[in-house]
Structures are given as C-alpha cells and as structure tokens.
Amino acid sequence: xxxxxxxxxxxxxxxxxxxxxxxxxxxxxxxxxxxxxxxxxxxxxxxxxxxxxxxxxxxxxxxxxxxxxxxxxxxxxxxxxxxxxxxxxxxxxxxxxxxxxxxxxxxxxxxxxxxxxxxxxxxxxxxxxxxxxxxxxxxxxxxxxxxxxxxxxxxxxxxxxxxxxxxxxxxxxxxxxxxxxxxxxxxxxxxxxxxxxxxxxxxxxxxxxxxxxxxxxxxxxxxxxxxxxxxxxxxxxxxxxxxxxxxxxxxxxxxxxxxxxxxxxxxxxxxxxxxxxxxx
Numbered sequence: 001x002x003x004x005x006x007x008x009x010x011x012x013x014x015x016x017x018x019x020x021x022x023x024x025x026x027x028x029x030x031x032x033x034x035x036x037x038x039x040x041x042x043x044x045x046x047x048x049x050x051x052x053x054x055x056x057x058x059x060x061x062x063x064x065x066x067x068x069x070x071x072x073x074x075x076x077x078x079x080x081x082x083x084x085x086x087x088x089x090x091x092x093x094x095x096x097x098x099x100x101x102x103x104x105x106x107x108x109x110x111x112x113x114x115x116x117x118x119x120x121x122x123x124x125x126x127x128x129x130x131x132x133x134x135x136x137x138x139x140x141x142x143x144x145x146x147x148x149x150x151x152x153x154x155x156x157x158x159x160x161x162x163x164x165x166x167x168x169x170x171x172x173x174x175x176x177x178x179x180x181x182x183x184x185x186x187x188x189x190x191x192x193x194x195x196x197x198x199x200x201x202x203x204x205x206x207x208x209x210x211x212x213x214x215x216x217x218x219x220x221x222x223x224x225x226x227x228x229x230x231x232x233x234x235x236x237x238x239x240x241x242x243x244x245x246x247x248x249x250x251x252x253x254x255x256x257x258x259x260x261x262x263x264x265x266x267x268x269x270x271x272x273x274x275x276x277x278x279x280x
Contacts, residue, residue, distance in 0.1 A: 017094045019080060023147045024048075024113055024132060025089040033142060038117065044130040045089050049082045051119065051131035061093065061135040065112065068134070076102075076137045091135075095151060099137065103151040110141040111149055206231035209238060217247040 025045060031037035052059060059079035066073035076099035079091040095103070102108040112135065119131040137149070210227045213219045219227050219242075231238040 017080075018152055019092040019094055020150055020152055022079075022091050022093050022111060022149055023088060024079070024082070024091045024111070024135065025115075026143075026145050027087055028145065030143070038115070040115070040130075042087055044117070045084055045087065047129040048089055048115075048132050049084055051128055052079070052082045054128075059091070059132060059135065061099075061111070061137060063108075063137050065114065065134070065136040065138070067136075068114065074098075076108075079135065100151040102137070103149055108137040108139060109148050110138055111146050112136045112138045112141045112143070113146075202232055202235065205235055206238070209235060209242075213242055218242050218245050220248060 025040060025048060027040050027042060027045065029037070029039040060067060060073075060075050061077040061079065062073045063076055075096060077093045077095040079093055081092045083090050083092075099108070114133045114135070115130060116133050117130045119128050119133075120126060121128050206228055209231050210219070210224060213227060214221060214224065227238070230241070
C-alpha cells in the first residue's frame with residue numbers, strides 16, 4: 001500500500017545521491033511525429049505523475065532509446081520522483097557517473113521521453129491512461145521544448161559553473177541598481193530646478209496681482225507687503241479675496257479752501273474777501 005508522494009519520494013531518493021531536476025513533459029500539440037500526431041494536455045500531465053507514483057521502481061533514462069530495442073541498454077540515470085509546476089512535469093534524476101561525464105563534456109545535451117497514451121496496468125490490465133515508459137539521452141530529440149539537461153546542481157547544461165552565472169547576475173543587478181540611482185539623482189536635480197523656476201514664477205504672478213489690485217484701488221499702498229505675502233502663499237485665495245473687495249473711495253484733497261477765511265482767522269493781507277465782495 002502506498003501513502004502518497006512524500007513517502008514515494010522518501011523511498012526513491014537517497015541522502016547520498018545528488019539529484020538534478022529535469023523537465024520531462026509540457027502541454028502542446030505536435031503533428032510531425034513518424035508515429036502520428038499527438039497532443040499532451042494538463043490531464044495527461046497529471047496522469048503521468050499519478051502513474052509514476054504508483055510504480056514500485058524508478059523510471060529508467062537510457063541512451064538513444066536502447067531499452068525499446070530489446071538489447072543491452074545500460075542506464076544513464078534514474079527518475080526518482082516527479083512534480084508538476086506551472087503545468088509542466090519535472091523529474092528529480094540521479095545520473096550515473098558515465099552520464100555525468102557525457103553531459104559535462106557536452107556529448108549529450110537533450111532528453112527524449114517515451115509517452116504511452118493508452119497504457120494499461122501490468123497486473124490488472126486495466127486502462128490507466130498516459131504514462132512515461134522511459135526517457136532517453138539523445139542529441140536529436142523530437143520535442144525541442146524540453147530544456148537542456150545538466151549533470152549536477154552546480155553545473156548548467158553547457159558545463160559552466162552556476163556560481164559564475166550567479167555572479168554575473170549579481171553584477172547585472174548591481175549595474176542596474178547603479179543606473180537607477182543615477183537616474184533618481186538626475187530626476188531629483190531636475191525637480192529642484194523646476195521648484196526654483198516655479199517659485200520665481202509664483203513671485204512674478206503674485207507681484208503682478210498685487211500691483212493690479214493697487215491700481216484698481218482694491219488695496220492701498222500700505223497693504224502691499226501683506227498682500228504680497230498672501231498672494232505668494234495662495235494666489236487663488238488672494239484673487240478670490242479681491243473679487244469680494246470693493247474699490248477704495250478717496251476724498252478729494254484741495255490745496256486752497258475758498259471758505260477758509262470765513263472765521264476771520266485766516267485771511268490774505270488782513271482783508272476779509274467775503275465782506276469785500278459784498279460791499280462791492
């Protein structure tokens with residue numbers, strides 16, 4: 001009796017083995033295969049995993065499909081467990097020493113799974129749907145959607161050190177960060193310049209509004225400094241204030257009052273001009 005994928009993974013994976021993740025299947029439709037067109041959907045992916053989980057042995061990876069030819073077919077590796085991520089089927093693989101060298105040297109780079117869409121249970125004969133019967137290392141795969149294989153966790157498919165790749169990624173990130181910081185600094189400088197220009201424009205507009213208000217007798221000359229402060233802080237508010245303010249009415253300022261000598265206190269040469277006018 002089986003108790004789920006965690007137990008299966010524990011049974012199939014050994015702590016001493018170095019396991020590498022490989023891509024085994026993707027969804028899609030293909031029409032150019034010599035055996036006829038076929039398609040893989042998400043249900044097929046699920047079935048492949050379920051049927052693998054039901055196995056009591058690991059899934060073989062051979063060389064050039066030699067297992068199908070009924071002759072000596074040494075294993076290149078063994079699929080120990082499967083998982084589904086973002087609709088794709090992945091396997092954790094333990095490579096043989098020979099296969100690792102082939103992959104590291106670039107002598108083998110690709111995988112070719114063998115799909116059986118009408119698989120039956122070997123004991124009961126019951127239909128079990130799609131399964132992967134075996135996988136082959138090859139350089140001429142039919143499915144070019146599968147990734148290149150890698151020998152171990154630290155090497156990518158081309159045998160280059162992954163740490164170096166990570167270092168290059170870190171350098172690219174740092175370069176991007178530096179570029180972004182330079183852009184931010186330039187934007188801040190432009191913002192400060194714009195702020196200065198905006199302040200100068202506000203002062204010009206405020207001064208113009210105050211001068212116009214004085215000319216229109218909306219405010220008096222002694223109120224100019226107060227009005228400038230108000231207009232600079234809130235030009236719209238100042239303009240609204242002016243709308244509700246009536247023009248200031250100024251009294252006429254005569255330099256000569258013709259009736260200034262009526263009291264007799266002010267006269268010209270001691271002559272009462274009013275009395276002089278009446279007598280004549």
